[in-house]
Amino acid sequence: MEDEFRTFIKVWFSAIISISYCYYISTRIKAGVFRLLTVLPVCVLFLVLPLFFSSVHFSELTAFFLSWLANFKLILFCFDQGPLVPLPSNLPRFVCFTCFPIKPQQNPNPQNQIPKWFFAIKVAIFGALLHMYEYKQYMSPSVLLVLYSLHIYLELEFALMLVKVLVFITLGCDLEPQSNEPYLATSLQDFWGHRWNLMVPAILRPAVYTPVRRLAKRIMNSDQALFLGVLATFLVSGAVHELIFFYMTREMPTGEVTWFFVLHGVCTATEVAVKRTSLVQRWWRVSPIVSRLLTVGFVVVTSGWLFFPPLIRSCMIERLANEAFLFIDFVKHKLFTLR
Template structure:
C-alpha cells in the first residue's frame, strides 16, 4: 500500500506538469491542427500513467479520469471548445483540476440551474453519503456468506457494490476539489435508482460528467454530419444516429477501462451492453415522440421497469466479466488492505 501512495505522487506530479504545459504553452498556439499536434505527448502520457498502479481500483479510476475524460477535454481544448477554453481563461490551478478530474464548475453550464434541486442542505447530503458508505460496508461484509446466496441475489449485490463504489469515489473527489477551488461544482450523480426512463438514467442521473463530455465530442459532431449528409427533412434520423454512435464510443472507452482494470483481452460484452442500451434508448425516444404524451406509465412502474432492465443487463453482460477474472475477490482484498492501512 505504501508503494501505491508513492505511485500516486509520481503520477499526479507528471499530470500537473503536463497540464501546466497545456496552460502555459499549448494555449498560446492557434487552435486547430497545430495545437492538436502540440498536445500529442499529453494524450500519450494520459494513456500510459494508469498502468503505473498495481491496484485495479487505482488503474480503473485513473484511466477514467485521464485516459478517457482528460483526453476528451484536451481534444476539445485543441479546437478552442469545451470546459478548458473559457473566455476569459480560468487560472492555472482550476484549469488543472477541471482537466484532470471528473468535475465541472456550475458557471460553465449553458443552461440555468435550479438551486433548490442541485443544492440540498449539507446535512442531508452528509446523511445520504453516510448511508451509502454503510451500505457499501454491509455489501462487502456479506460476501463472507456468498455461498448461501442465490446467484441472482449475489448479482444484485455486485450491482450495488459497483454503484456505491463509483458514486462514493467520484463524490469524494468532487468534494475535495470543491474545498480546494472554493467553487460550486455540478453534481456527478443524481440518485440514478430514481430514473423513470433510460433517457433519464443516462442523460440526467448516472455519472453525469461522462455524458457532458460525450455530447460535444461525439453526439453533436455525429448529428451535424448526419444532418449535412441526409438533409434537414428528418430531424429524428440524425438524432438516432448520434445516440447510437455516442453509445458505441462509450462502449469502446469502457472496453478500454476494463483492459486497464483487468489487463485481459476484450470479449466485447461491454461493447454489446452499451450498443444494446443505445438502441433501446433510441427506441424509447422514438416511442415517446410517436405517442406524444398521449399515454405513459405511472412513474413508480416505469422506475421499477428501468431498474429491472439495468440490473438484468448488467448482470448478464458486465458482471460475468468481473466474476470471470475474480475482480470481486481482488476488490474485497484491496478494500480490506486499505482499511488495515488506515
C-alpha cells in the first residue's frame, strides 16, 4: 500500500507540473491548432499515467480524472470552449478545475442541498455492503446485480465528495454538485443529462453533441440531427469507458460497455423524440414513482447485461471491495502509530 501511495504522489506531481506548463505556456498562444499542438504532449502523458498503478482504485480514478476529463477539458480549452473558459484566475484554480470533475457554483440554491445526515446514511450503507460480499455465494444474481450497482454508485459518490471537500479547503469557493441523486431520475434523459456524474455531460455536450448536431443539420432535419448527436455522444462515452476498463483490468476491450452506451443512446434519443410530440405532451402522464422505477430498473438491468460482465469476469468488483478494506486497515494502522 505504501509503494502505491508513493506512485500516486509521483503520478499526480507529474500531472500538476504538466498542467502548470499548460497554464504558463499554452494559454499565451492564440486559440486554435497551434495551442492544441502545445497541449497534445500533455494529453498523451495523461493517457499513460494510469498504467503506473496496480491498485484498481488509483488507476480507475486517475483514468477518469486525467485520461478522460482533463484531456477533454484541455482540448476544448484549445478552442476557447469548455469548463476552463474563461481562464481561471490563478494556477491553483486552473490545476483543480482541470484535474477534477468540478466547477465553481454560479447560483447556489440552499433548497436543493442534501442534508449532511443523508451522506452519513450512505456511508453506513456502503460499510454494510462491503461486508455483504462475504455472503456472496448465497445471493441470487438479481441481488448481486443490485449490490454491484450500489457499490459503483457509492464509491463514485464518495470519491467525488472527497475531491469536493479537498478543493473547497484549497480554493475556498463553492462548487457545483457532481451528482444529483441519480436514483430519483424520472427518465433516461434526466438520469444521464441532469443527475449522474454531471461533469461528464457538461464536457460531452460542447465536445461531441453540439458539433455533431450542428454538422448533421446541414444534411438532415432537426430531429434526425438530434438523434445523431445523442448517439454520437453516448458512443464516445462508451469508447472512453472501454479505455477506463482496460486500465482497471489490463484486458482487451470486449465491446460490451460500448454497446451498453449505444443502447442507452438510442433509447435516450428515442425518448427525447417521443416527448417532443404534441400528443404525448398532452395525454401521456406517468406517475413519478413509476417513471423512477422504470428508469432505474432499466439502467440496473442493462448494466447487468452489458456493463458489469467485463468487471465480473476479471474479479474487479471483489478487488474494489478488498482494496477498500485494505485502505481502512492502512488508515487505522497509521492512526494507531501516531498515538
